[in-house]
Amino acid sequence: MELTETQSKQLILARNLYAIYKGKGDSQNVVALSGINLDMKDGEFISIVGPSGSGKSSLLRILGGLQNPSAGRIFYHGNEITKLDEDALVPFRRNYIGYVFQEGNLIPTQSAFMNVVQTLRFAGVERNDARARATETLDKLGIKHRMHALPSKLSGGERQRVAIARTLVMKPKVIFADEPTGNLDYENSEAVMGLFKDLHREENTAFLVVTHSKHTSKYADRSIELRDGRFVGEHGLDMDIDDLDLSRKVLIQPDGTLNLPLEMLKLLSMYGNLWDFSVVKEGDSHYIKATPAEVSDLGGHKHEFCPVCKKAVKPSDGQCNSCGASLM
Amino acid sequence: MGIMNILDSAFHSFQSILRNKRRSTAMIAGIILGVSILSGIIIYTEVLQQENFESIVDSAEYEVSFKVIESIHGESHLWDVSSLIQNDVRIESSTVITGPRTSVFDNEKNSFVLTLSSELEDLDPESELSAFTPLFVRDNFTDTSISDKITSSIVGSFNLTSTETNQTVIPEIIATQFNLQVGSIIEHINITVAETVERGPSAGVPAKSETFTLENVEVTGIYSSSGGAAGLFANFESSKLYFNTAILDRFGENVMPLINEYKYQYLAVKINSNEFTITDLDLMNTEINTLINDISQLAIGESGDTTIEGTNEIEQLLGPFEILNVLLIIFDVILVLPLVILCLYLLSFGLELALEERKREIGIFKVQGADSKQIFTMIRNESLVLFSLGATIGYLSSIFGAWIIGSATGFMEFDLDNINQFNQFVSFNVAALVTSVLIILAVLTINVYKKGREFIDLEVTEAVQRGSKIKKGFFRRNNLDIFMVAYGLLAGLINILIWETQFFEAEFFKKINFDPNTFIWTLIIDFLGIIFLWLGAAISGARIAKWLPQKSERLFLSLPKLKNVALIIRSGLKRRGDIDNLVFIIVLTLSISTLAGIQGVTDQALAEDTLEYNIGADYKITFSSRSNRSADIMQYTGVKEVMELPTVSASVLSSSTTVYGMNPDIISSLLWHDLGFEEVSLEKALADFKVKGDIPKVMIGTLLAEELTASIGDEINLRVKIADPVENVTDIARLKVKVIGTFNHAPGGVDQDSIVANYDTITELQSLIANNTLVYDDQIPANTYLVNAKNGVDKNALERDFTSLEGYNEIRNVEREISEIGQENNYGIPGLLTMMYLTSLIASIISAFAFSAIIMERRKREFAVLQTVGATSTQIYTTAFGENFLVMLTSVIWGTIAGLGLSYLMNGFFAFIGEFLGRGELPRTIVLEWNTLIINGLIILVGMLSATLISVISSVRQDLTEATRTI
Structure with missing residues (x-):
């Protein structure tokens, strides 16, 4: 795939990402992500929202280089990372990304201080320098007084701060955070998100945050909605996480595909699966006008949709004619 | 900065x-055990070698010999040299002997050899035996320690001081062959001095010879085999007759000049072993060679060069012992090989467990930006720190282990009072340390690289996920473990049938030519059986340990105690994969400790049995001369019965044999072994023996029976030589006897190529030999008597009484000797088995403890969750114990069964080694001490349950919030 100049300048460019997990025994394979495309600029703060099981964490892990996608490609400033092995990913992990887990994932047998120092030592920073930088970062995050405690002795908020410190100390270009405030109370959540925002503002660090939290998502410049492994819409600052329908903007993928939320699909399916699209200008605004085609005959049957490719199918077929997925 | 980084790294590793x-305990346990076993074996074998060499040197007659280079220097020159070296601290004593040093004497002329031989013409007219080599010594021979070595076991005395009468000291073999004893007079002994062609067509033909006859030679002493060789080298016993050199002087005109011309004398030198490095064979030989040259320098002649030439005799003698030592090392290695494999597995498994525990940590390191080299360095450094610690502890333990092997007087019996013996083992043995360290380090390095790479290459997400995948190995996936176990158990069953029954003696197997004792079948059945059973049992252990409790769940889940937690236990049994490795190790270690325990007890029992059967009664007393002693012995009130054991030499067809006479009335109360009594039972044979018949009845040894192709009911001719002193004629007499039984071991050490007859038969034979001129009273004279004591008598006190009897030579007391059996040279076999037993038991306990603790630790969160949903602490305990106890009990039982099978499979190997080392002559019947086996199993169970208890207590007391939170 040849990247354009603009594409090469994107912090993250992801195309057609799939994540398929093999089913155990008789159970079916699980398609966690299905044809995800993402463009992210330097310094953007994006949140990923969606119901449980929609593939948010999988997406974050894949974009963060912690997991290989089943298909698709990922570029960081034009450099592809999808085919790199573990050792080749190391410079990328050191220089580009920081990852904050929901659980913190600190090394339980090292103190908070050593958890941060260790990151710098891995990057080849000299011992004294590493210690100094770690102390400074922990101080900045307000937990210097607890830096010699083991993780088991820290509160949830303190642990999350240590995890953030561990990430920040390397000054990454983008921070991936998977439910960073999921285990925190309101006060700590505020503190953590405040830190993120400060970084975003001061260091121009990009953020990709997975969240369920209304409170967290309001910090994002934009929010992308993920459902059943697909981006179905984008939300702005006016997003209400409890009622995404209100603020959803339908996302037209770079390759021209359009993903509609399931509710909308069900509504439209009554009218068949063939539609006429036209772009209509009304004043300064442009609209897409969609009209069902005269013929959209599916034999008068009640329409159902393939769970994988979302195309309309006849249940009696037993199998989707488009992608071959089982309908049983 | 480099040093700081190293220190930093070491600190973090610690x-x-x-x-x-x-997880550190699991790894370090394998390192300690591996290093201690390997080092212990090497240290022990080196000390054993040292002891063997010291023993050989100590018991050797002399180590160095000198001969004159030129014949102008005769015997007196050698005596002069002997005087010169008396004050050398390296020399204990020296003397001059006339006669060959070895069986062949090479002279400088290269064409002739001189031989001296002696024939007992009267007794052995047909020269059926080889000519005996005569040695001539001077009067002062008994003043030297050299004669002490020869006379260390002598009946009579080494008295050759008389130059007026002819005297001789003869070896036991001659005395037995010709029924000679101290005081016997041999009418004629011919001594031949012959010059024989050495090479060419006429080689071996005497060119010149002189024979002189000694008349009426008195036997003043009968000696047992000299030299320090073990039973293995009994064949090296020399058949030498000793005479006073003055005898040769009487024939000086013809004989002495020839002897001088051929330099047929040598100076024998006994070294002072304290002045030599006995522990190092090469160094010792160098030191001896230096001594030889130093002595040579003292004997400088007119030519300015030495007049004597020395030979290092001990070098040849120690050579076979170096071979023996190598064989012992090989045997030791084979014996401990399963243990070493076990320790290496423990090390490997411990490392895998440690890495498994760190999987998540490794994933997080990668997120932090660590590359594989950095992660690998951390794992390697920690492993090296653990290795250094483990190797140090292991080496120190090995000293203790070597001492255990060395001080073991029997299986699990030690002589710990001898602190000097412990000091022998306390040393820095470079070979032991380097060998064990290199091997263990190699295994550790390979595992760290191989397994470490596996974990480091994992995708971060996979690594960070909690829980481990349960991977079934190749053998289990393909059910090969079941095949291996079946094979091993079948092989074990075949061995049980071989050792305990005569199943394979049946005609059917002879027809199809199946003999399980042949090499190829031994390889197929025993060798493969051992490997398959051991590994197969261990691999299938997890299968059985979970399957059996599941199948019997109705039984135990119906117990009221388990009612509330039955569901959890059931699901735990089905899903728990983390106990597979623990069960594997338990079965692996317990089977070895069972094997060692059973073979240790069997070995001990065999040694004691052999002793008992060799004596055959409470006492076996030998006297210096043949006479009637029964009345003397019976005078002691503690004596219940006495049986003399007279002997007669005879021949049957072309086989020579010794006929032992036994009293039919007492014979049944002696100790017989029923092996050999296959055709006719022991009881029947002994009963038949008492009944007089037309033809005298005998029992013959199985070896002799095989040579003669004789079986029960056959009549054979006993042939004896008649000596007619009047007519000076020898003739043959025959006595027909009937075979009524065959034996492997008869009381009094009567072996398999002998015959047992009753007194009437012996009397008849002796009468024939004496040409019917002999008259006997009721008692038949004998050298050896078998004595049974009354019940409750102090046998050791009675023994002291016997030693005061006239002519007393030696006594063997069964009770005392069984208690002292451990002091015999046992080549460390009981010690090795003890070490094998203890080490595998310790490995079992450590594994049970460490791995149970790790598994319980992993379940802490599970227990915390159970508590949060309302489980009481009692229910938590019941769950943990219930599950673990069922699994461990099955593992322990299965491991014991595997060990039993291994014992039978390896019995042949142990029997071979025992026979090779002269440990036991009887068949090696497995002795099962069930209490030992039960204790074994209980120790493991207790270890595991203790680990469970400690971990569960800690779980129950833990802070639930902390336990359920994820870090």
């Missing part, structure tokens, strides 16, 4: 080890 004690 910190990580201390913070992860459980």
